[in-house]
Amino acid sequence: MAKLIECIPNFSEGRDLEKVEKIVNVLRGRDGVKLLDYSSDSDHNRTVVTVIGDPAKLEEAIVEFAGVVYENIDMTKHEGGHPRMGALDVVPFVPISDVTMDECKEMANRVGEKIGEMYSVPVYLYEEAATATHRKNLAKVRKGQYEGFFEKIKEEQWKPDFGPIEMNEKSGCTAISARVPLVAFNVNLGTDNLEVATKIGKVVRHIGGGLRYVKAMGVMLEERNIAQVSMNLVNYEKTAVYRAFEMIKMEAKRYGVPVVGSEVIGLVPMAALIGCAEYYLQIENFSMDQILEKRVME
Amino acid sequence: MAKLIECIPNFSEGRDLEKVEKIVNVLRGRDGVKLLDYSSDSDHNRTVVTVIGDPAKLEEAIVEFAGVVYENIDMTKHEGGHPRMGALDVVPFVPISDVTMDECKEMANRVGEKIGEMYSVPVYLYEEAATATHRKNLAKVRKGQYEGFFEKIKEEQWKPDFGPIEMNEKSGCTAISARVPLVAFNVNLGTDNLEVATKIGKVVRHIGGGLRYVKAMGVMLEERNIAQVSMNLVNYEKTAVYRAFEMIKMEAKRYGVPVVGSEVIGLVPMAALIGCAEYYLQIENFSMDQILEKRVME
Numbered sequence: 001m002a003k004l005i006e007c008i009p010n011f012s013e014g015r016d017l018e019k020v021e022k023i024v025n026v027l028r029g030r031d032g033v034k035l036l037d038y039s040s041d042s043d044h045n046r047t048v049v050t051v052i053g054d055p056a057k058l059e060e061a062i063v064e065f066a067g068v069v070y071e072n073i074d075m076t077k078h079e080g081g082h083p084r085m086g087a088l089d090v091v092p093f094v095p096i097s098d099v100t101m102d103e104c105k106e107m108a109n110r111v112g113e114k115i116g117e118m119y120s121v122p123v124y125l126y127e128e129a130a131t132a133t134h135r136k137n138l139a140k141v142r143k144g145q146y147e148g149f150f151e152k153i154k155e156e157q158w159k160p161d162f163g164p165i166e167m168n169e170k171s172g173c174t175a176i177s178a179r180v181p182l183v184a185f186n187v188n189l190g191t192d193n194l195e196v197a198t199k200i201g202k203v204v205r206h207i208g209g210g211l212r213y214v215k216a217m218g219v220m221l222e223e224r225n226i227a228q229v230s231m232n233l234v235n236y237e238k239t240a241v242y243r244a245f246e247m248i249k250m251e252a253k254r255y256g257v258p259v260v261g262s263e264v265i266g267l268v269p270m271a272a273l274i275g276c277a278e279y280y281l282q283i284e285n286f287s288m289d290q291i292l293e294k295r296v297m298e
Numbered sequence: 299m300a301k302l303i304e305c306i307p308n309f310s311e312g313r314d315l316e317k318v319e320k321i322v323n324v325l326r327g328r329d330g331v332k333l334l335d336y337s338s339d340s341d342h343n344r345t346v347v348t349v350i351g352d353p354a355k356l357e358e359a360i361v362e363f364a365g366v367v368y369e370n371i372d373m374t375k376h377e378g379g380h381p382r383m384g385a386l387d388v389v390p391f392v393p394i395s396d397v398t399m400d401e402c403k404e405m406a407n408r409v410g411e412k413i414g415e416m417y418s419v420p421v422y423l424y425e426e427a428a429t430a431t432h433r434k435n436l437a438k439v440r441k442g443q444y445e446g447f448f449e450k451i452k453e454e455q456w457k458p459d460f461g462p463i464e465m466n467e468k469s470g471c472t473a474i475s476a477r478v479p480l481v482a483f484n485v486n487l488g489t490d491n492l493e494v495a496t497k498i499g500k501v502v503r504h505i506g507g508g509l510r511y512v513k514a515m516g517v518m519l520e521e522r523n524i525a526q527v528s529m530n531l532v533n534y535e536k537t538a539v540y541r542a543f544e545m546i547k548m549e550a551k552r553y554g555v556p557v558v559g560s561e562v563i564g565l566v567p568m569a570a571l572i573g574c575a576e577y578y579l580q581i582e583n584f585s586m587d588q589i590l591e592k593r594v595m596e
Contacts, residue, residue, distance in 0.1 A: 004594060036593050052594055096590060181590070188582070245579050261582040267590045270568060273575035280578040281543050281571075284486070284559040292394065292479070292565045293591065295334050296302060296350055 004096040005104060006036075006052045006181065007062055010089045011069045012078050012172075014040035014047050019072050024049060026065045032057035036267070045080025046089070050267070052096060059107055062091065066115045066174070075146050075172040085142045085149055086172025088115075092127065094181045096269065097294075104178035105129045112176045116163025119171065122153060123162040127177035131161055138175060146172045183233040183272050184265035185241055186219075187248045190258040194220045197227035200251045204229065204244060211247065213239035226260065236272040242279045270294075302394040303402060304334075304350045304479065305360055308387045309367045310376050310470075312338035312345050317370050322347060324363045330355035334565070343378025344387070348565070350394060357405055360389065364413045364472070373444050373470040383440045383447055384470025386413075390425065392479045394567065395592075402476035403427045410474045414461025417469065420451060421460040425475035429459055436473060444470045481531040481570050482563035483539055484517075485546045488556040492518045495525035498549045502527065502542060509545065511537035524558065534570040540577045568592075 013019050020040050024047070027035045033053035040047040051058065066088050073087035091111065093104040108129035116123040130136040134157065144152045150167045152158050159165055160173065167173070189197055197218030202208040205216040213235035219228050229248050233239060249259045264273075271288060278286050288294055311317050318338050322345070325333045331351035338345040351359065364386050371385035389409065391402040406427035414421040428434040432455060442450045448465045450456050457463055458471065465471070487495055495516030500506040503514040511533035517526050527546050531537060547557050562571075569586060576584050586592055 006590070034594060036590075052590075096594075241575075241579065259580065261580045263582050264584055264588055266588065267593065268588055270572070270589050270591045273572050273579075273589075274568070276575035276579055277539075277571035281539065281574055282557065282559045284561050286562055290562055290564065290566055291568050291571075292304070292334075292350075293568045295565065296332060296394075 003055055003098045004052055005055050005058050005099055005107065006050065006094040006096050007058060007091065008094070009049050009051070009062065009065065009069075009091045011047055011049070011073065012045065012075065012080065012084050012087050012089055013073050014045045014080065015042045020047050023047075023065070023068050023072055026068045027051050027061055030057065030061055033061045041082070043080070044082035045078065046082045046084065055099065055103065055107060059111060062111055063114050063118070066091075066111075066121075067119055070119050070121060070171045074170055076169060078146065083139075083142050083145055084172070085146050086121065086168075086174050088121075088171070088174045090138065091174060091176045093176075093178045095178075096181070101128055101178055101180070108176045108178045112162040115174060115176075116160070119163075119168075121163050121168045121171045122160035122165065122173040124158075124173060124175045125161045125177065126175050127179040129176065129178040132157075138177070141175055149173055180235045180237060181269045181272070183236045183241060183268050184231070185233055185244065186228050186230045186263045186265065187245060187259055188221065188224075188261040188263070189227045189229065189252060190260040191227055191255070192225045193255075193257075194218055194227045196252070196255045196257055197229050199255075200248055201229045201231075203251055204231070204247050211239045211244055214244050233272075236269070236275070240275055240279065241272055242276040245276075301353055301396045302350055303353050303356050303397055303405065304348065304392040304394050305356060305389065306392070307347050307349070307360065307363065307367075307389045308382075309345055309347070309371065310343065310373065310378065310382050310385050310387055311371050312343045312378065313340045318345050321345075321363070321366050321370055324366045325349050325359055328355065328359055331359045339380070341378070342380035343376065344380045344382065353397065353401065353405060357409060360409055361412050361416070364389075364409075364419075365417055368417050368419060368469045372468055374467060376444065381437075381440050381443055382470070383444050384419065384466075384472050386419075386469070386472045388436065389472060389474045391474075391476050393476075394479070399426055399476055399478070406474045406476045410460040413472060413474075414458070417461075419461050419466045419469045420458035420463065420471040422471060422473045423459045423475065424473050425477040427474065427476040430455075436475070439473055447471055478533045478535060479567045479570070481534045481539060481566050482529070483531055483542065484526050484528045484561045484563065485543060485557055486519065486522075486559040486561070487525045487527065487550060488558040489525050489553070490523045491553075491555075492516055492525045494550070494553045494555055495527050497553075498546055499527045499529075501549055502529070502545050509537045509542060512542050531570075534567070534573070538573055538577065539570050540574040543574075
C-alpha cells in the first residue's frame with residue numbers, strides 16, 4: 001500500500017470566504033496530494049482543512065500552504081469564538097497507511113523547523129511530537145491564546161521548539177503535532193433524559209475514570225427527542241470503537257435504557273471499523289492485507 | 299472512487315510452471331490493470347488468477363490473455379482433478395467499486411463475443427450473465443466437461459452464446475460470467491465432533507433450507523482438533539457475513555457447542571466487513587464514502 005499521511009491544518013479565517021479560497025487553493029491540483037475537505041465556521045472565524053498525500057509531497061505542500069496563510073491573515077485583527085494562538089493555528093500529521101507514528105513525528109519536526117525559519121513564526125510541538133510532557137496537551141499549549149503569548153513565550157518552559165523566541169505579532173504562533181486519527185462516534189439512547197447520557201459520558205471518558213482515549217459528553221438530539229453520548233475516540237488503536245460502544249451499552253443498562261443506534265461523523269479510517277468486525281465475528285489472524293481495496297492501492 | 303472490476307480467470311495448466319508464468323505475464327506491467335494473485339494446483343492441473351483494474355483496460359487485457367492461454371494449452375492432453383470444459387475454463391467479472399452488476403454483465407458479453415470470434419472458441423455465459431435459467435449454475439453448464447462437450451454442444455439448449463457452434467478440439471469451451479465477490483468465511487467450533495459442524499453446515503446452507511447465498515460444509519481442523527463450518531458466501535450483499543455467523547452460533551447452541559473463532563480466507567471486499575461493523579455497532583446512515591481510504595482512491 002502506498003505511504004499516506006493525513007494533515008488537518010486549522011487556520012484563523014472563517015468569514016472572508018474569498019480569502020479562504022485563496023488559501024485553500026494552494027492545496028489543489030497538486031501531484032500526490034489530495035484535498036479531501038475543508039469547512040469554515042464564521043462564529044469560530046476558523047477553517048479546518050483535511051488533506052492527504054504522499055509524505056514528501058504533503059510536506060512540501062504544507063510548508064507552502066503555511067506561507068500563504070501567514071501572508072493573508074493578520075492576527076492583530078482576529079476575533080472568533082474558538083481558542084487560537086496563531087494564523088496557522090494547528091497542524092496535526094496523522095499516519096494513514098504504511099507510515100509509522102515516528103515518521104509523522106519526524107515530519108512534524110521538519111515542517112516545524114522549516115516554517116519557523118522561513119516565516120519567522122514561533123512553533124510548538126504537541127501531542128505525540130511534544131518535546132516535554134507539559135506540552136502534550138494542546139489546550140495547555142494554547143492557553144492564554146494569541147493575546148497571552150506575548151508574555152507566555154518569554155517563560156522558560158514555553159520557549160518555542162522552532163523559529164524565533166519572540167512573538168510574531170502578525171502571525172502569532174503555530175502548534176504542530178503527530179497524532180493518531182480521531183474517530184467521532186456517537187451512541188443514541190432510547191430515552192429523552194439528557195441526564196442519563198451525561199452520566200454515561202462522564203464514566204466512559206478518561207477524565208471520569210473510564211477509557212484512556214475517550215472524550216465524551218451527553219447531548220440532546222432535539223429533532224428525535226433522544227439523548228446521545230457524543231464521543232471523540234482519540235486513539236482507536238488503543239481504545240477500540242467496539243469497546244467504547246459496549247461500555248456505553250453496559251452503563252445504559254443501569255438506567256433501563258436501550259442503545260437504539262449510533263453514528264460515525266465525517267471520515268473514519270477503514271481499520272477502525274474492520275477492527276470491530278474482527279471482534280464481533282471473532283476472526284482469527286486477520287490481516288488488513290486481505291482487504292481487496294488495500295491490495296489495489298499498493 | 300475509481301471504477302474497478304475484478305476478474306478471476308481459471309486456466310487448465312497447473313503443472314508446467316514455466317508455461318504458467320508465460321501466460322500470467324500477459325497481465326503484468328499493464329497500465330490500469332493489477333495482477334493481485336495467482337496460484338497453481340498440480341493435482342487440479344489448474345491455475346487461478348486474480349486481476350483487477352479499470353474496466354476498459356481490464357477488458358483489453360483479458361481478451362489478450364485468453365489468446366495466450368489458447369495458444370499454450372492443448373486440452374487433448376489435459377488431465378486433472380478439477381472439473382473443466384476448456385483451456386480458459388472460467389472468466390468471472392466481479393464489480394468492486396463504482397461499477398454496477400449490469401456493467402459487469404455487459405463486459406462478460408463483449409469479452410465473450412470477442413473471444414468467440416477472435417479465437418474460434420465456443421463461449422457460454424453463466425451466473426448473472428446467463429442467457430437462460432438453466433445456464434446460471436456453473437456446475438450445470440460445465441457438466442460433462444471437455445470430453446463430453448463434443449456431444450453436449452450439439453444440443454439445442456446448450457448452443458454456445460458466442461463463437462462457433464462446434465467444439466474447438468484444442469481449446470475446448472470457455473464460460474464467462476458476472477457475479478458478486480465471493481467471501482470464504484469459516485467458523486470454528488469448540489468441539490472435536492465433526493458431525494456437529496456437518497449438521498450445522500447443512501441447515502445454514504441454501505440447499506438445506508438455510509440462507510440463500512451460503513454454501514457450507516463441515517470440516518475437521520486436524521491440527522487443532524476442532525470442527526469447523528466452512529462456507530462460501532456467494533453474495534455478501536444479500537446474505538451478510540454477520541447473518542451467517544449469528545445463525546451458526548444459534549444452531550451451535552442446540553449442541554451446547556460454543557463458537558470459538560472464525561477465519562476469512564484470502565481477499566475480502568472492504569464492504570463485507572464494514573457491513574458487519576455497521577450491524578453490531580448499530581450505525582445509522584453510514585456511507586462507504588466516509589471511509590478515509592475510499593476517499594483517497596477517488
